[in-house]
Amino acid sequence: MITIIDWRNAVFESTLTPKARLVALALAKYYRLGRECYPSYSTLREDTGYTNNHTIIGAIQELEKAGFIKRKKGEIKTLSVQHYSYEFVGVQTGEATGEATGEATGE
Numbered sequence: 001m002i003t004i005i006d007w008r009n010a011v012f013e014s015t016l017t018p019k020a021r022l023v024a025l026a027l028a029k030y031y032r033l034g035r036e037c038y039p040s041y042s043t044l045r046e047d048t049g050y051t052n053n054h055t056i057i058g059a060i061q062e063l064e065k066a067g068f069i070k071r072k073k074g075e076i077k078t079l080s081v082q083h084y085s086y087e088f089v090g091v092q093t094g095e096a097t098g099e100a101t102g103e104a105t106g107e
Contacts, residue, residue, distance in 0.1 A: 001092035004031045007068070016066060022048050023059035024068060027086055038074070038085040060086075 002010075011024040026047035030037045041053045050056060063069045070087040 002090050004028055004088060004091050007088050007091045011063075011068060014066065014068075016062060016068075017059070019050070019055060020059040020062040020066075023050075023056060024063055027063075027069065028088070030086075031088060031091070033092070036074075036085045037088070038083050040083065060084075 008025065008028050011021055011028075014021075016024070023044060026044050027037065027039065029047065030039045039047075041056050044056045045051065045053070048056070060069070060071060064071055067089055070089060072085045072087070074083055074085050
């Protein structure tokens with residue numbers, strides 16, 4: 001397993017488009033050890049400065065195809081709202097050992 005920092009470095013060393021790299025960086029902002037990551041398209045638009053969902057969706061699809069993330073469809077039952085959660089492929093989750101890495105995260 002790798003750390004989220006290693007994952008971000010791999011993204012920037014890849015041949016991904018600049019749009020996919022920026023969306024990956026925005027997604028990584030919401031990484032939490034052992035917890036789900038599910039920023040909305042609106043949040044990702046704010047973070048990246050992109051103005052439409054098509055750009056965000058295309059970048060997410062590129063990240064999935066390249067094997068950097070896995071996207072899961074979910075639902076917030078109390079609000080009856082569907083959302084996507086994102087898994088950072090290869091990044092330690094902390095679930096197996098319950099140990100924290102001490103990495104700084106921002107909201």
